[in-house]
Amino acid sequence: VKAPPLPKFLRPTPPRPGSKDAGGDANGANDASANGAPAGAKDRAVEGTAQVVGWLDERTGLSPFLRGFLYRKVPKGTNWYYTLGSATMFAFVSQAVTGVFLAMYYDPSPTKAYDSINHLTNDVFAGELVRGMHRWGATVMIVLIFLHLGRTFIFGAYKYPRELNWIIGVVLLVLTLAMGFTGYLLPFDQRAFWATVVGVNINASAPLMGPYLADFLRGGAEFGATTLSRFYAIHMLLIPGLIAALLGAHLYLVAKLGTTAPPWLKAEKAKALAKEEI
Amino acid sequence: VADKPPKQPPPKQSPYTAERGIPGAYAGETVTRRRLFEGSALAVGGIATAAFALPALGFAVGPIFEDDSPRRWQPIGSPPDFNPDSYVAKVISLVPAIGDGGKTTIYVRKASPKDTDSLDQPFVAISTRCTHLGCPVRYVQASERFICPCHGGIYNIQGQVAGGPPVRPLDRFETRVHEGQVEIGDRFSVNKKLERFSPRDPSNHLDGLWQYLYPARPTT
Numbered sequence: 001v002k003a004p005p006l007p008k009f010l011r012p013t014p015p016r017p018g019s020k021d022a023g024g025d026a027n028g029a030n031d032a033s034a035n036g037a038p039a040g041a042k043d044r045a046v047e048g049t050a051q052v053v054g055w056l057d058e059r060t061g062l063s064p065f066l067r068g069f070l071y072r073k074v075p076k077g078t079n080w081y082y083t084l085g086s087a088t089m090f091a092f093v094s095q096a097v098t099g100v101f102l103a104m105y106y107d108p109s110p111t112k113a114y115d116s117i118n119h120l121t122n123d124v125f126a127g128e129l130v131r132g133m134h135r136w137g138a139t140v141m142i143v144l145i146f147l148h149l150g151r152t153f154i155f156g157a158y159k160y161p162r163e164l165n166w167i168i169g170v171v172l173l174v175l176t177l178a179m180g181f182t183g184y185l186l187p188f189d190q191r192a193f194w195a196t197v198v199g200v201n202i203n204a205s206a207p208l209m210g211p212y213l214a215d216f217l218r219g220g221a222e223f224g225a226t227t228l229s230r231f232y233a234i235h236m237l238l239i240p241g242l243i244a245a246l247l248g249a250h251l252y253l254v255a256k257l258g259t260t261a262p263p264w265l266k267a268e269k270a271k272a273l274a275k276e277e278i
Numbered sequence: 279v280a281d282k283p284p285k286q287p288p289p290k291q292s293p294y295t296a297e298r299g300i301p302g303a304y305a306g307e308t309v310t311r312r313r314l315f316e317g318s319a320l321a322v323g324g325i326a327t328a329a330f331a332l333p334a335l336g337f338a339v340g341p342i343f344e345d346d347s348p349r350r351w352q353p354i355g356s357p358p359d360f361n362p363d364s365y366v367a368k369v370i371s372l373v374p375a376i377g378d379g380g381k382t383t384i385y386v387r388k389a390s391p392k393d394t395d396s397l398d399q400p401f402v403a404i405s406t407r408c409t410h411l412g413c414p415v416r417y418v419q420a421s422e423r424f425i426c427p428c429h430g431g432i433y434n435i436q437g438q439v440a441g442g443p444p445v446r447p448l449d450r451f452e453t454r455v456h457e458g459q460v461e462i463g464d465r466f467s468v469n470k471k472l473e474r475f476s477p478r479d480p481s482n483h484l485d486g487l488w489q490y491l492y493p494a495r496p497t498t
Contacts, residue, residue, distance in 0.1 A: 110376035193379065194413060198428065201412040205481035207491035214479050215342040221477065221495060224373045224380070226341075 003064065004071045009046055010053060068255070075261035081155070082259060084148035089247060091141035095179075096240060098134040106186070108232035110225060113188035138180055145176050157260040165253040168246055175243050182235035185228065196231070197223060345497040353459035354386065360401060360460065362390035365417045370451075370462050382406060384451060384462065385417050385424075393436060395472035397450070403462055404437050405449035412480040415448065424448060436472065445483045447472065 005011075057063045074082075105120035105127070107113060120127045149169065152158055158166035185196040200223075204214035219226040295303035295310050303310070354368045365385035373380030385404045393402070404424070406414045413428035423440060424433035432441040437448035447470065452463030465477040469484035476498035483489055 110379045188379075198411045198413060201480045204479035205411075208493070211479055211482060211492055211495070212342055215495065216339055219341040222372050222380075225376045228379075 003067055006063075006067075010050060012050065013043070013047060072255060072258065074259055075265070077262040077265045078259065079262065081151045084144060084151050085254070088141060088144040088148050089251075091137055091144055092176075092243060092247070095134060095137050095141060096244075098130050098137065099236060099240075101130055102134055103236060106232075108186070108229045110188070110228050113186065113228055117187050138183060141176060142180060145173055149173060154263075155260060156263055159260075162253070162257055162260070165250060165257070168250050168253070172243060172246050172250065175239050175246070179235060179239050179243075182231045182239070185231045186235065188228065193223075196227075343496050349464055351454065351456065351461040351463050353456075353461050355460055356458055357388075357455055357460055360386055360388045362388040362392075364419055365404070367417070368462075383414065386453070386460070386462075395436065395468070397468070397472060397474055399450070399453050400455055401453035401460055402436075403451040403453050405451060405465060407449060407480060409439075409444040409446050409448060409480045410442070437468070438470070438472070445481060445488075446470065446485065449477065 102120065105116060105124055107116040117131075121131050122128070152166065152169065181196075181199055184199075185192050200214050200217050203217060204210045206213065215221060217227075217230070218224060219230045292298055293308045294305075295307045296305050300310060352370050354370065355366075360366055365387045367383050368386055369381055369383055371380055372382050383406045385406065387402050389400060389402055404417075406416070406424075408415050408426040408428065408431050410426065410429055410431045413426050415424040415426045415431065415433065417424050422435045424437065426432070426442065426444070430442045431439070431444040433444070433448050434440045437450070439445075439447060447468050449465050449467050451465055454461050454463065467475045467478045467482075467484060469475060469489070475484050476494045478484065478492060478494070482492035484492075
């Protein structure tokens with residue numbers, strides 16, 4: 001199998017005509033400047049980048065992996081619906097980045113949480129924007145993950161050999177919903193508080209395990225001093241770590257198994273075969 | 279039918295590594311050094327992981343198994359403030375030092391001869407936590423009903439379910455008269471017949487076979 005060609009900017013520059021070793025030394029630019037003919041700024045920038053990339057590649061051997069990962073073949077008929085997974089991932093990355101910065105101002109204590117949210121929304125520069133992105137981005141991520149799930153289901157992309165990826169995807173869906181649940185409490189206003197009370201009690205309504213699960217979530221029998229910090233730790237450390245790890249596995253399997261063609265292409269092929277057989 | 283040759287048992291391997299022709303084996307040795315080191319590396323790694331993971335896990339689930347609310351009594355007024363026919367709203371603290379999040383409203387009245395319970399409390403202190411999913415109920419004097427704003431749960435003057443989704447009567451608090459003050463103690467739950475149970479979460483049934491699906495807390 002021949003690897004696809006390197007992008008243009010990564011290919012070594014051919015030696016300049018008339019330079020000392022036109023025989024083919026990779027460091028063409030150095031030679032050119034040593035020659036007295038000054039290389040253009042653009043040439044030097046390109047050369048510098050290529051050298052840095054080459055240095056990294058020589059020590060990590062990443063380029064064959066990246067080439068296989070980024071330049072893999074996709075089936076005929078691949079369309080915009082195939083970007084829903086990447087869009088969900090982008091929403092997750094955006095949530096992670098805005099979340100990290102929100103954490104710089106947020107204080108997860110029951111007496112200070114509301115005021116700290118107030119402060120970061122109204123006083124901090126661009127606070128309203130960053131919090132708004134996190135708040136609306138959460139909804140966007142939920143919508144995208146369901147669209148992605150629907151696309152996978154309707155296109156039959158969950159079938160052999162991709163069942164494991166479907167299972168990982170379902171776990172990711174549950175974790176994303178858990179993110180929504182734990183994040184909802186953090187503003188600590190009336191809506192957040194009572195929605196979480198009701199949500200935890202819905203957990204408590206499960207037979208046998210329910211009461212224990214509710215006590216675990218609250219950190220005790222009553223909504224108490226550590227419930228908020230517990231939700232905060234689950235929201236910003238535990239679940240994001242799990243999502244990131246499973247996202248890696250999800251992507252690995254996509255790259256390893258490839259994507260499926262849309263179902264209508266298969267139907268066309270079957271029709272052509274049927275005609276041939278007659 | 280072609281006659282098959284009788285199945286031969288696989289030749290038994292010698293338990294001694296030396297007899298299996300493994301280079302560098304000692305006489306009398308049954309486990310190769312490679313296998314031994316593999317096993318011990320896994321065992322040491324497992325022990326090291328368990329050494330931090332198990333305490334951390336116990337730390338996280340510990341609150342399920344510990345009683346974090348020491349028994350305490352809160353005064354809410356003197357006995358003449360309350361009568362048997364109407365409720366008085368009082369605010370008590372459930373969890374101290376966390377601001378408004380740790381407080382709750384309760385409704386209190388004097389016990390009445392019309393009450394059908396045998397709970398033996400001088401006052402009736404009703405929790406406002408709806409037993410459907412925990413929203414705060416309010417008492418409406420005109421209809422003598424507790425009404426929940428979330429999903430339409432309705433309770434009568436004794437806190438028993440009169441309509442809607444709740445699964446059991448409203449919780450109560452222990453009451454006593456101490457040094458001339460009415461005092462409020464710990465929460466307890468009641469079933470349909472107003473029999474006393476340890477405090478349960480909303481949505482947990484306490485009647486019939488259902489009650490066995492919702493175990494009590496290990497601490498109670």
